[in-house]
Amino acid sequence: MTDNPMIAFRDVHKYYGDYHALRGISAEIRAGEFFSLLGPSGCGKTTLLRTIAGFEDISSGAVLIDGKDMAGVPANKRPTNMVFQSYAIFPHLTVAQNVGFGLRRDPRSKAEKDKLVEESLEMVGLKGYGARAAHALSGGQRQRVALARALILKPKVLLLDEPLSALDRKIREQMQVELIKLQREVGITFVLVTHDQEEALVMSDRIAVMFEGEIAQLADPETLYRRPNSRRVADFIGVMNFLPAKVTGESGDLISAEVAGLGVLDVSTSQVSAAPTGDSAAVGFRPETLTLLYEGQQASDREAAGTIDEVVYYGDMTYYDVRLDGMEKPVRISMRNVFGRPVLDVGTRTRVSWSPGALVLFR
Amino acid sequence: MKFPSLKIYALAYLIFLYAPIFLLPLFAFNDGTIIAFPLKGFTTDWFAKMAENDTLRHALTNSLIIALTSSAGATILAVFAARASTRYKFRAKGGIMGLIMLPMVLPDILMGMSLLLVMLEVLRVNLSIGTVILGHVIIALPYAIAVLQTAFATLDQSLEEAAVDLGETRMSTFRLIVLPLVMPGIISAFLISFTISLDEFIVAFFLAGNQPTLPTYIFSQLRFPSAIPVIMALGTCLVAASILLLSVAEFFRRRGIKRTGAKDTGGFL
Numbered sequence: 280m281t282d283n284p285m286i287a288f289r290d291v292h293k294y295y296g297d298y299h300a301l302r303g304i305s306a307e308i309r310a311g312e313f314f315s316l317l318g319p320s321g322c323g324k325t326t327l328l329r330t331i332a333g334f335e336d337i338s339s340g341a342v343l344i345d346g347k348d349m350a351g352v353p354a355n356k357r358p359t360n361m362v363f364q365s366y367a368i369f370p371h372l373t374v375a376q377n378v379g380f381g382l383r384r385d386p387r388s389k390a391e392k393d394k395l396v397e398e399s400l401e402m403v404g405l406k407g408y409g410a411r412a413a414h415a416l417s418g419g420q421r422q423r424v425a426l427a428r429a430l431i432l433k434p435k436v437l438l439l440d441e442p443l444s445a446l447d448r449k450i451r452e453q454m455q456v457e458l459i460k461l462q463r464e465v466g467i468t469f470v471l472v473t474h475d476q477e478e479a480l481v482m483s484d485r486i487a488v489m490f491e492g493e494i495a496q497l498a499d500p501e502t503l504y505r506r507p508n509s510r511r512v513a514d515f516i517g518v519m520n521f522l523p524a525k526v527t528g529e530s531g532d533l534i535s536a537e538v539a540g541l542g543v544l545d546v547s548t549s550q551v552s553a554a555p556t557g558d559s560a561a562v563g564f565r566p567e568t569l570t571l572l573y574e575g576q577q578a579s580d581r582e583a584a585g586t587i588d589e590v591v592y593y594g595d596m597t598y599y600d601v602r603l604d605g606m607e608k609p610v611r612i613s614m615r616n617v618f619g620r621p622v623l624d625v626g627t628r629t630r631v632s633w634s635p636g637a638l639v640l641f642r
Numbered sequence: 643m644k645f646p647s648l649k650i651y652a653l654a655y656l657i658f659l660y661a662p663i664f665l666l667p668l669f670a671f672n673d674g675t676i677i678a679f680p681l682k683g684f685t686t687d688w689f690a691k692m693a694e695n696d697t698l699r700h701a702l703t704n705s706l707i708i709a710l711t712s713s714a715g716a717t718i719l720a721v722f723a724a725r726a727s728t729r730y731k732f733r734a735k736g737g738i739m740g741l742i743m744l745p746m747v748l749p750d751i752l753m754g755m756s757l758l759l760v761m762l763e764v765l766r767v768n769l770s771i772g773t774v775i776l777g778h779v780i781i782a783l784p785y786a787i788a789v790l791q792t793a794f795a796t797l798d799q800s801l802e803e804a805a806v807d808l809g810e811t812r813m814s815t816f817r818l819i820v821l822p823l824v825m826p827g828i829i830s831a832f833l834i835s836f837t838i839s840l841d842e843f844i845v846a847f848f849l850a851g852n853q854p855t856l857p858t859y860i861f862s863q864l865r866f867p868s869a870i871p872v873i874m875a876l877g878t879c880l881v882a883a884s885i886l887l888l889s890v891a892e893f894f895r896r897r898g899i900k901r902t903g904a905k906d907t908g909g910f911l
Contacts, residue, residue: 334803354806367804371822381808432808 283346285310285436285468286331291340293326293492300326301337302492308436308470308485310345313462315471315479318489319515327489328438328472333357345435360429361438364445366421368413374400375409377424381432399427402461419450426458430465437462439471443478455481476516480504488512504565509553510641513563519639520564520610526642536640538562540606541583544635551640560642566613568637571599572630573620580634585609587627597622601631663881670874677870688875695872701859704771705840708855712778713786713835719779720786720831721824727787728794746784753781754848761849769851777845782835789834793827826898833891837884856880 284307293301301323308314316324329335330342333354342349344358360381369377379396387395400406403423408416413424422442429437442458443451459482462469473479479486480500487497496508507513510521528535533545546562572578588609589600597616600609612631616622623629673683692698726732727739745753757777761767797820805815821828843857850858860876863869 332803332807334807354803355809355811359807361804361807363800363804365798365800367798367800369801369804369819380805384809428804428808 283310284308284343285312285345286470287341287343288327288330289341289343291327291330291342292338293323293330293335294338300492301330304340304492304494306487306494306497308468310468311466312484313459313469313471313482315473315483315486316489317473317476317479317486317515320474321491322489323492324472324474324489325440328361328440328470331357331436331470332359332361332438358435359438360432360434360436361440362422362425362429362442364441366425366442368416368421368424370414372413373409374405374411374413374416374424377413378409378427378431380428395431396427399431402430402464403427404457418446419454422446422454426461430461430467434467436468436470439469441472441474444473444475451478458482480516488515490515506550506639507552507563510561510563513552513639513641518566518611518613520566520569521561521641522564522606522608522610524560524562524640524642526560526640534640534642536560536562540585540603541581541633544581544638546635546638546640550636550638551642553641560640563639563641564610564633564637566598566611568633569601569610569612570632571601571612571614571623572632576630576632578630578632580632580636582630582632584628584630587623587625587629590622590625592622599623601629603631666874666877666881669871670878672871672874675868675871677874688871689879692872692875692879697854698859698872698876701854701856704850704853705856708771708774708778708846709836709839712775712839713782713832715775715779716782716786716835717790717828717832719783720790721828723783723787724790724794725820728791728797729799742787743784745780746788750781750842750844753777754845757845758848769849769853771850771853771855773849773851774846774853774855777849778835778839778842781842781845782838785838786831786835789831790824790827793824793830797823826895829891829894833887836887 286308288304288306291301291304292299304323304327316327318324326335330337331344331349333349333352333356349357369380372380375393375396378399379392382392382395385392396409397406400409403426405420405423405427408420408424413421416424425442439458443454446454455478458469471479471482480503483500485497485499486503488495488503490511496503496512498506498508503512503516507516507519513519513521522538522541524536524538526534527537527543532548534548534551535543535545537543541562544562552563570579572582583603585601585603585606587599588602589598591598591600595616597614599612599614601612602609610631668681669677670688671684671686672681673685673687674681723739723742727735732738754777757773757780758769761769761773767773801819801823802815805819806812810818841857843861846855847858847861854862856876860873863873
């Protein structure tokens with residue numbers, strides 16, 4: 280943690296009547312980072328974002344922005360600006376009037392303000408759009424207007440509430456890249472709310488995964504993907520194969536676990552994550568940590584034999600469901616398609632290369 | 643046309659609705675005091691007589707004052723009520739809104755009688771156009787609220803949050819964002835209240851004292867056959883004014899929709 284977090288949540292609780300929407304959130308968001316709140320709908324991520332903006336009061340705890348307690352500070356006095364899910368473009372105003380809306384109380388001259396608006400529009404790639412009616416814009420353009428409007432006030436924090444969810448896939452992916460670039464350019468702390476794990480992984484410096492009003496894990500994308508701290512996080516982020524395991528022994532840093540079909544394997548304690556209480560232990564593999572071996576290929580570490588159960592072809596990738604000998608359920612394996620290498624058929628006998636270092640033990 | 647019978651039905655429907663109104667100008671320009679066919683010559687005498695009639699002018703002035711004031715009052719009160727009912731949660735909201743909307747279905751004669759009692763026995767005020775204005779505010783209010791509730795309910799709440807987020811207060815947000823966007827609804831509410839007040843008879847009859855309003859004046863004149871052609875001329879003017887008013891309202895409504903890019907969900911015309 281840095282010495283001066285841009286945003287700090289101190290044991291934040293929020294109740295709606297009897298409903299406990301935020302259950303003791305404590306976290307810090309660093310200055311200048313791209314931070315995401317990721318979780319399924321109803322997990323409290325939007326509520327948490329709105330406590331930063333000042334649209335939701337908190338029931339107990341504290342929200343600090345740049346070291347200042349925001350208790351009693353109304354939304355219009357906070358150093359944050361927001362991009363709304365619906366974009367909230369004022370339909371009766373022009374693009375320039377929308378972008379310049381926040382400058383109404385600014386003492387600068389009209390010429391200076393006009394220049395600022397034009398610069399902001401240029402920054403989001405809408406140069407020359409100022410005189411257009413805001414309601415005549417496309418979804419992607421509205422998104423840009425909302426960004427320019429929120430950034431023109433140079434807030435300390437930009438809050439983005441599912442800003443890309445209404446866009447087509449192509450435009451969404453393009454906007455993801457543009458948002459990352461924009462964030463680096465302006466250096467403002469971005470806090471993004473999203474339910475799309477891919478989007479969070481692509482864009483964020485760090486991600487807080489939320490379930491039922493609590494932060495389940497807060498980490499950088501790679502850690503989150505490789506070392507999810509619970510089965511739930513692992514399940515939410517990407518695909519993970521879970522194989523039932525039996526812990527057979529522990530000695531120092533190593534834990535021995537027996538997995539049907541893979542035999543006994545030793546894993547380091549750094550690879551251990553929490554399983555839901557009451558559940559038996561399991562090991563988890565990401566699909567790309569397993570490799571199908573072709574004729575004559577050698578396993579890099581360990582190998583197991585099995586039969587291909589299902590083939591799903593994605594163009595650049597192929598997903599294979601392989602039933603390893605001695606296992607009840609098939610495991611999913613993703614393979615990059617390489618020119619000259621055929622896609623295998625269902626029913627083919629095959630060998631799979633795997634490494635104990637790539638797995639996570641949930642216990 | 644797949645169903646010619648439906649076409650005929652639709653035509654009959656419209657004739658039934660509008661034929662009586664077309665009789666007004668027919669007899670207003672008819673050179674004869676008896677309202678019956680065949681028509682005689684063409685004349686504009688009745689309009690001239692109408693213009694000379696002081697009592698009629700007095701009734702018209704009264705009606706316009708009452709309609710303008712009461713519809714302004716009803717619209718302003720309706721803005722508050724519609725805003726409160728669509729944006730805020732409060733105790734007994736359903737009951738309160740129900741009571742506000744109730745005059746819509748209460749018989750006007752009950753309203754007239756009870757208001758008369760209140761004015762004379764409880765408040766002890768003299769009957770005047772002021773008391774009619776109060777009565778008309780109560781009658782028009784539910785209609786104005788119904789119109790405005792739709793306008794407020796379709797307003798995206800994040801628009802207001804965005805304005806507050808950009809530094810505006812709740813008051814300035816209302817002025818800069820909410821008011822312009824619900825303006826078509828406000829104009830509709832005003833026009834509906836205006837029309838309701840202008841042709842309202844029962845409450846005006848009870849509460850106006852010795853002041854004539856247009857409907858009570860017309861009713862009083864129906865007893866004199868010689869006055870009927872003048873009433874026909876008056877009716878013709880009212881129909882013309884109504885058409886003009888609706889056209890103006892529709893013009894502003896369509897312009898509002900075009901300016902904000904909203905979907906046209908149907909209007910008067």
